[in-house]
Amino acid sequence: MTRRFTSDELYAIRNHIPIDVLIETLLRVPVRHTQNRLRFSCPLCAGFQTSILREKNLSRCFDCGKNFNTIEIVMYHMHIGFVESVNRLKQYQSDLTKQTASIEKRKKLDCPLTIGEIIGDILPPPRQNHSKNPSYDKHAIPKRIDKLEKKFDTLSSQVEKLCRLILSR
Ligand SMILES: [Zn+2]
DSSP states (O other), X not given: OOOSSOHHHHHHHHHSSOHHHIIIIISOOOEEEETTEXXXXXXXXXXXXXXXXXXXXXXXXXXXXXXXXXXXXXHHHHTOOXXXXXXXXXXXXXXXXXXXXXXXXXXXXXXXOXXXXXXXHHSOOOOHHHHHOTTOOTTHHHHHHHHHHHHHHHHHHHHHHHHHHHHHO
């Protein structure tokens, strides 16, 4: 039997996707911030007696006495198998890399970020009922802001042209 994933791939999936980002932002697991600690709802017992072990990139439920790595937390939270969980995490990882690359590129070009890009990172995760609604698009607001920005750019260049016309008379 051939293995679907190399051990390097699995190592990267377990260690290079920050588990707190995965739980809070990507999986949108309900979380509580108490005393500067992130506690998440355990995917098995739904309790909050949990903690994140950043140095090992693991999450733990004290009630269940169980540690979850990135692959396991996705499996339990989404009720999917190992292979599907790894595939989803690989997708997250490439999305994260692309996002970081495009922001870095803009920084290098000294090109200001658009409001849409900034808002996209700042916006709080949508409420639970939203994420279950298939028609809900988390990119909708940043997209609209992008469109508005482009319209504004067009308008301001038209105003500039008008000003030049008026001044040249
Ligand atoms: Zn638990």
